Amino acid sequence: MPDASLPELLKIEKLSAGYGEAQVLFDIDLTLAEGHSLALLGRNGVGKTTLVNSIIGVTRRRGGRIVLAGRDLTAASPEQRAHAGIGWVPQERNIFKSLTVLENLTAVARPGPWDAARVFGMFPRLAERKTNLGNQLSGGEQQMLAIGRALMLNPKLLLLDEPTEGLAPIIVEELLKALKALFREEGLSAIVIEQHARKILELTDETIVLERGRVVLAERSATLIAEPERLEHHLGLAAAA
Amino acid sequence: MTMPVLETRVRQALFASRRWHPAEIVFWCLAFAAFLLFPRNLLLLNEIAILALFALSLDLILGYAGIVSLGHAAFLGMGAYAAGLLAKHVTADPFAGLLAGMGAAGLLGLVTSPLVLRGTDLTRLMITLGVALILYELANSFSTLTGGADGLQGIMMAPVLGLFDFDIFGRTAYLYSLSVLFLLFLIARRVVHSPFGLSLRAIRDNPLRAAASGVPNDRRLAAVYTLAAAYAGAAGALLAQTTQFVSLDVLDFHRSADLMLVLIIGGAGYLYGGLIGAIAFKLLQDLIASFTPQYWMFWIGLFLVLFVLGGREMIHGAVKAAAARFARLGKGAAR
Amino acid sequence: AQEAVKIGLILPMTGPFASTGKQIDAAVKLFLAREGATHGGRKLEVILKDDAGNADATRRLAQELVVNDKVSVLAGFGLTPLAMATAQIATQAKVPEIVMAAATASITEASPYIVRTSFTLPQASEPMAHWAAKNGVKKVFTVVTDYGPGIDAETSFANTFKEAGGTVESVRIPLRNPDFAPFLQRVSEAKPDALFVFVPSGVGAQFMKQFIERGLDKAGVKLIGTGDVVDDDILEGMGDVALGAITTHHYSAAHDSPANKAFVEAFQKANPGMRPNFMAVGGYDGMKLIAKALDATKGDASGDKLIAAMKGASWESVRGPVKIDPDTRDIIQNIYVRKTQKLGSELHNVEFETIKDVKDPVKARK
């Protein structure tokens, strides 16, 4: 459970949200300490993406509060939230198709250690495709660009929605290594959604599991690595394996 | 589910989409009853019927195949001139004229169809517009044939079926136009519920997948474009025959633009949109214009703006609700 | 009292020809105000409809006016096709159709019930050709808009002028044409003595401006034409570019007669900011004609009686003496040669020569 010694970065209280008339999330409570990262697990359609989208503010909120680094963002617009320090990698990638790779990065850039050169260092493939338009990229290249784009905001909190989807195994390996370094060495916080739990438990400090829009399990990731049967119970054998 | 059960369900589901809805029957009964109900407005009704046929034509390509056009007047004009010229120089028989109008416009549609196969909505809008404008200028240039800006004079129509003369009250005109509309509507209804119609919807929804499913997109689009052109040609022929006059105006840009409005007001893609739109548009225009002949445009404009800003769902919702109520009534009666 | 006589007035009140409709509508209202609404013992009731310049709308409105409103007279008709589209109805219903604006010569031949109180283009163009030939012009370049009236003007001018021994070159401008540069450039290269122009009155100003901009006036090219280019309605706005244009027409707001002065004054009082032009006069005289016919029939508004009464009717119009030709039902009137000049601070077409009692030359020749 959250480490009381570290200052709080994100605090979510009784958050309910959905799309249009449909409510997807019910009374979510969540706290994340600065420098910590969180694995967000759950079966298909339980509302993982909806939770991440509600943090950035593109869903319909029906109640609850969101506080980032002491600042109440409940009523803030998505762009204000982004400015407050949230970087978002949407599930569908949503690369800007009429911008080049480079423009996709610079259009959202905010000052900080991450710039285009550093992103290209992380994904050399993107550097080779610098002048391709967003819709002239392979599926995996788009995924890399989406991650790089979020980093360009130099966020305090990174929201990664299935970041390894569609990536070659070797790239996945490298990406996970890079993320680990970011979390451990640069103290970046993140919320990571992943279908394959085992890939990210090592990477994160804490884990929550959603079921039908509610939190059903909140635990330290290390504990879950040690006790895999607890995850299995919620996710089914496959994912926890 | 066992196979035979499933097959029956599949058949039923496929049948459901083409079954006659009670509201449809009521609609057509009312259309014919209007002849008796509004004897003073037959001329307006005739115009509505013709506009409805014209809109039905656009619905075939826009609502079912996703081809936008801002030059549909080209086919209206082609049909009108063909029918008018035929009546003037060859035979005054209305049906011959109708066929000539449809044939000429259909041919034009076939010839110009390669132009609309590719490109975005915007390019299609402009290409069709361009074709219509070129046709307009051609009709103006060949004034010895078309009468140019003075219009095609001296069309005299023979009685419909040799029996019903076109009278000044528009009795024959309305019944004739409405019957042609109804007949062509029946054909259109068949077509959109056929395998051909289904493939059009497929192309509209997703041309990439349609091609990957074995649909020859280009040929189907050309076919429906030609068919729609023939329909517009029929509308043109009716216009020429019932007004016994053709002017360059039939080819004008505002015809195509108004048509678009008509179809959007009524809603595209369910065949009745154009008909309902035509009724709404003409009545509204007539009503407002009789109040304020000088500034009616303002009120039509305001209507359009409000309609899009909020009223569209309302009106379409109301239409659906009314249809549903009829359906319930119909079922009640059947029971 | 007897029932009112209804007049169906169909005009383009919206669209590109709205100004025509407005002039006529204003003139018709002015007529009723000045000369009373009761004639031949019957009250005149005008029903105004807008056809926006669309022929099939005109036709339907005419039909409805006849069938539903039982009008005794149809009037208005801003453009040739609009008048033509209605001809059949006039014939079928035996209702007089008073053409107050449209100017193609052949209109009155479309139905025996059509009577015209405006003018025909040949009527205005031929005198121009005569005048030009007499005043030392040898070579003319004609520039007309490519549609019925333009072609009418071109042919009648060119034929007459050639007969008088001149040479003519011609070019036609498409209906939708925002820039006149290419046509004026041809004129400037041909170096004619005069440029004869006919364009619909709305674009006249544009034409004149470019004529001056291209320096054709300085190159010694005279600008001549029918009165349409220097339409009184917009003359003031054209500014000095219009100065010096020589035109022939049947009406100018500056026509020098007490009757006209009173008319212009009353018109401007009722419609601030507007100056009556030849459309207004066509409308005013159209009403006059109807009133006179009713007087003659003692209130009998049946079509044949009215038409019979209209044939040969004559009166002193604000444009000068006019008469309805009993054979052609077209108007016989004076055509004036005018020069555009400043009168005080205002621009006007000042008449300086009169050709009396001009019939429509096309029909006169037949």
Added chain:
Amino acid sequence: MSAVLQTFDLSKSFGGITATDHVDFTLAKGARHALIGPNGAGKTTFVNQLTGVLRPSSGRIELMGEDITRLPREARVKRGLARTFQINQLFGTMTPLEMIALVTSERLGRGSHPFRALDRDLELVGQTAEILTRFRIDDIMDRRIATLPYGKQRQIEIAAAFAARPSVLLLDEPAAGVPEAERRDLMQTVAALPDDVSVLLIEHDMDLVFRFATRITVLVNGRVLAEGTPEEMAHDPAVRAAYLGEGAHA
């Protein structure tokens, strides 16, 4: 085993980028073949050329011995080449029933028929029903496709491709975005396809690839790096270095 689909020297370049580079490839009859490779290796581009979405810069494609390099897309489908898309390409406003009926009607050559009623066509009805059961989408057959959950849509994507009764089926990341649990169902469906259908699978999920494929081709930078049995590929050092990485199955 005889070849059903072959490419010779197939190349495609976008401006300066060569996405597929002289690829010679053979798909055997009845094969369960997987195509893997790093991101941007040219896999999707390759499939797009096979199906006619992209026109090759050079090279030749043969389907059952016939040159189809320049045939339009729908003609290839008629000759037995069907595909699924990496990103769903469905008819959003139709129901699954209508979508399958459409593919079936095109295959039966009914598509240009303007007057026949769909429900009167017993052959069409029968075959449509058969596909609906085979892919277990009969329970949702009259809901609008756009409103269905992603996993179902994925299944419809494959069902629609299969409804064309292809002799060669190309599957571009069919399991992407499909949950673990449903993934196996999906692959079982594919594995259970009749033997005479040859399948080419593109996938980044190595569990699936190794479970499904009997032969694997590895594409890197537009070129064929290696080809062989799953066993051989898993141990090939070049493949491990370029694609599988260290943590891969042995």
Added chain:
Amino acid sequence: MLTILFDGIAYGMVLFVLGCGLSVTMGLMNFVNLAHGAFAMLGGYVAVLAMQRLGLPFLASLPLAFLAAALVGVVLERLIYRPMYTKSHLDQVMFSIGLVFMAVAGTDWLMGSTQQFIRLPDWLQGRFEVAGIGIGRYRLFVIVVCGLLAVSLQWGFTRTRFGSRLRAAVDDARVARGLGIPVNRLFALTFALGSGLAGLGGALGIELMGLDPTFPLKFMIYFLIVVTVGGTSSITGPFFAAMLLGVADVVGKYLVPQVGAFIIYALMVVLLITRPHGLFARARA
């Protein structure tokens, strides 16, 4: 011949200025705003009133036309345009045609249906000759102003971050906001710019094309031709399209007046068939 070429270029420039505002809203914001001509008309009338009623000089009335149209643009954007962004193109067409109708009838009511004119300052009137080419002063003025405008717009949209952020916002407004791009502000600004340019074009165009209440309808086709032929992905596209069409139209009418009316339409159809995404469309996948 060169004179006529010059005339063609000037005509093309006017087309460009009238159309480029539309390529801004339609191309960059993906909003089909047929009411564009109404903003141009507004600019035109503002210039006319400023000169006639307030006695302002011509040059001062130009920025005024720009500002007035931009201001009205912003207000309308806030009030009624915004909900339209997410609607279909057909809805947008209908909505903006409605606005055009209202503008046409409203202007007619306020200002009357007659043509409006302005008086140019003396230094812009007449023409001079250079090497046998007759050059109209006003046409030259238009060419210079529009040329500068074209260059700065092209630079603004492709080379600046403003441009790429705007395109991002158009591609996917939801995600753009989530990544910190102030979509609403960008759109309002862009809309103002587009409307302002229309207003400026309207004011510049009075002298060459006239001004009356039917202006937005009369010239709608020309704006659309320029924008579609030019493509919606850049400013250079519409610029060269306007030039090409202007020159072809003028030169064609000069050489073969008999087919004058067809040239511009035929050229448009041919260009659109060969380059369906516009003259300079970037390659698409």
